[in-house]
Amino acid sequence: KQEVTQIPAALSVPEGENLVLNCSFTDSAIYNLQWFRQDPGKGLTSLLLIQSSQREQTSGRLNASLDKSSGRSTLYIAASQPGDSATYLCAVSSGNTGKLIFGQGTTLQVKP
């Protein structure tokens, strides 16, 4: 059964710092991995999708990498800003229907 874990559970950094969020999954037979942002009480905003054949994806200050064989992904946020404060969720797609299996998230606070 696929399990997704995110470390750390919470992170507090000063503005401007570069940071890395980690995601690991137990079954390497995934089709893709998606990173989301969730603000308190709100829905999930898709940040990046990495297909299983890809090693990384970039969008603005965000860079996500995928090492399928070791069951790991990282989300790199460059030059963090207070507006980046949110919970970041990692989810993998496995099985035949595209369902996503989520980690518990990393709650990020960027202090001005």
Added chain:
Amino acid sequence: EPEVTQTPSHQVTQMGQEVILRCVPISNHLYFYWYRQILGQKVEFLVSFYNNEISEKSEIFDDQFSVERPDGSNFTLKIRSTKLEDSAMYFCASTTRTFGEQYFGPGTRLTVT
């Protein structure tokens, strides 16, 4: 930019009552999903839907739950007899292909009293 919408944003119901949560997926999407998130817990998959039928359902999705696409735009989740433990945020998601990027709605917060 097209987005997934959900109504209502918050629903309060009494235990044993039926509720219907509504979603309007992005118009050219073909694959639809419901997920839920109990407060403080992970987002959990409930059901996937394609070509007017359920393609996969989780253990959570028992006989109390049903989904329907009654017309070309709406996608609904019905809970027949709500329990206290059904209290959660329910998210609808859609995508253009099986392993495509999923787009989520803002969620419906269901509170069962």
